[in-house]
Amino acid sequence: MRRDRVDEVVDEWRVQLPDTVGPAMELGKRIHRLAGRLQEVVRAETAAVGLTPAEFDVLSALRRAGAPYALKPSDLASGLLLTSGGISNVLRRLQQDGVIEREADAADARVAWVRLTPKGVTAAERVVRAVTKAQARLFAPVPQELQHDTIRSLRELLVELGDEAVHEGA
Numbered sequence: 001m002r003r004d005r006v007d008e009v010v011d012e013w014r015v016q017l018p019d020t021v022g023p024a025m026e027l028g029k030r031i032h033r034l035a036g037r038l039q040e041v042v043r044a045e046t047a048a049v050g051l052t053p054a055e056f057d058v059l060s061a062l063r064r065a066g067a068p069y070a071l072k073p074s075d076l077a078s079g080l081l082l083t084s085g086g087i088s089n090v091l092r093r094l095q096q097d098g099v100i101e102r103e104a105d106a107a108d109a110r111v112a113w114v115r116l117t118p119k120g121v122t123a124a125e126r127v128v129r130a131v132t133k134a135q136a137r138l139f140a141p142v143p144q145e146l147q148h149d150t151i152r153s154l155r156e157l158l159v160e161l162g163d164e165a166v167h168e169g170a
Contacts, residue, residue, distance in 0.1 A: 006030050041134045049127050054082065054090045056127055059099065062116045063124035069116035073102075076114060099123050 006029045014021045039053070046056040057080045062069045071079075077087040091114060094100045099120030105111035116124060139147060 004030075004033075006033060037138060038135065041138055042131055045130045045134050046127060049123070049130070051127060052090070054080070054086070055094055056131070058087075058090055058094060058114075059116070059120065059124035060128055062100070062114065063121065063128065069121060069124075070113045073112060073114055094120070 006026060009029060010021055010026055013025065042053050042056065046053055051059070058076055061076055061079055062071060065071050073087055073091060074084075076082070076091075077084055080087070082090070091100065091102065095102060099117055101115050101117055103113050103115065105113060
């Protein structure tokens with residue numbers, strides 16, 4: 001079996017603190033390493049179009065919501081794990097760039113909506129496609145069967161950890 005960098009780290013811990021080594025450590029380190037590789041891909045693609053990863057996440061969430069491509073700032077913040085201050089800064093920048101607009105709810109003045117502009121829809125689709133293609137390039141050397149097995153295993157792991165879909169069939 002081929003070894004990866006995590007195997008080296010685990011071997012070092014096995015010598016230094018053997019009681020810390022186990023599946024939890026190995027899984028955590030491998031997922032962390034994979035997340036880092038994916039973050040590199042996202043950063044490179046978003047930077048190429050002048051966006052931060054947080055701005056990409058907002059555009060993606062709005063586009064994924066479907067027409068009319070609108071969500072409440074609080075829903076964006078909670079879904080993207082951003083603070084209210086963090087989401088405000090991201091939204092201000094995107095509004096300055098003309099890719100989103102903010103508007104009050106006609107039925108409830110306390111509610112505000114963030115909506116993609118037509119320019120924003122185009123930008124979101126372009127960057128989502130670029131990131132998706134870059135992720136595909138990253139995983140291209142991995143056999144399809146291994147990719148599908150990993151998807152199934154990670155889904156099962158997340159569900160076991162309580163990360164179930166909010167809506168049936170989501």
